[in-house]
Amino acid sequence: QEAMNSTNSLPLMLATTEEERTQAAERLLGHIGSEELSSPESLGIPERFFRAFDLDRNGGLNKDEIVRYLEKAPAQLNLHVSLAPPLVNVGRISRTTEMVSLVTEGRRPVVDMAGVPVECVARNRSADLQDQVGLFKTRAMIADGDKNGYLDQGEFAQLQATGTTFQDVDMDGNEQVTREEVDLYFSLDGLAAQSRLVVTLSDEAKVLFNLLDSTTDNRLTQREIRNAGQIIRDFDRDGDAALSPQELASRFRFTFSQPELLEFRPDANMNANSRQGFVREETSGPLWFRRMDRNLDGDLSWREFLGPRSDFEEIDQDGDGLITLQEAEQAESKRDAAP
Structure with a gap:
């Protein structure tokens, strides 16, 4: 796919x-x-x-x-894929072609295919089976409105099991779907689905904003903006002080895995939420530092600092205009050590 x-x-x-x-x-x-x-x-x-x-x-x-x-035509490249443990090994590369070559080895090798770098990744999704069974068992418990220990046909619809009928899960045909039947059916269903291998071709595009957003909180802090120059220089392969489309070119990826069992994946949802501007409040460091850091970016700017300028400059040891957590802790240690 x-x-x-x-x-x-x-x-x-x-x-x-x-x-x-x-x-x-x-x-x-x-x-x-x-x-x-x-x-x-x-x-x-x-x-x-x-x-x-x-x-x-x-x-x-x-x-x-x-x-x-x-x-x-015969294959120009052979890959040996293991899902347990997840590993891709590059096998024979045909001597009849110059279009395919190995760029980097390792557990996730990169192969050059006619000038296009392609990363090869193996992922073991066997844990999805437990997630699927656990999800439907939880839904079954919630759907059992009369708490009689089984689901009737009306309650069964609340499982939201697309493509699965009441008769499929009611294995003994007694018009009652128990939690044990839910466990058994979705365990067998998941095992059958995971007997297949899926190869996915994806475009892992580089987005400049994401490269600069080192904390992945969907915003750019002063420090991240200041570091932008170094990040751009890292990708500026021809040294012309500008980024061309080629320098931000995508890396393509072949992913070998079992098929995903769940349309909704809790871990994927959490990762998606991390890109929605969620900011984690700092819980370490001096109280005054945490209170002054109003935008929760982990640095204090002069605008946020409530003390005199001389104190700010003394705490800001590297003189970059921002007080870091480490600098705040060092200042606090000096104050505690003072007689």
């Missing part, structure tokens, strides 16, 4: 079905503005492969021939 609403801008496509291979061929030909590929270099394949799939012997590959090549 492709984790995108639209794949028209993707330089990579999954082509595992006839329809996907046809779409890939059409996009390739549309990109070069021709009805045929005229050279093996355009596909990054050896000339002997190019000739082998040129079925009409006219010196080019049309859409149907490209589709056949995508179906029959």
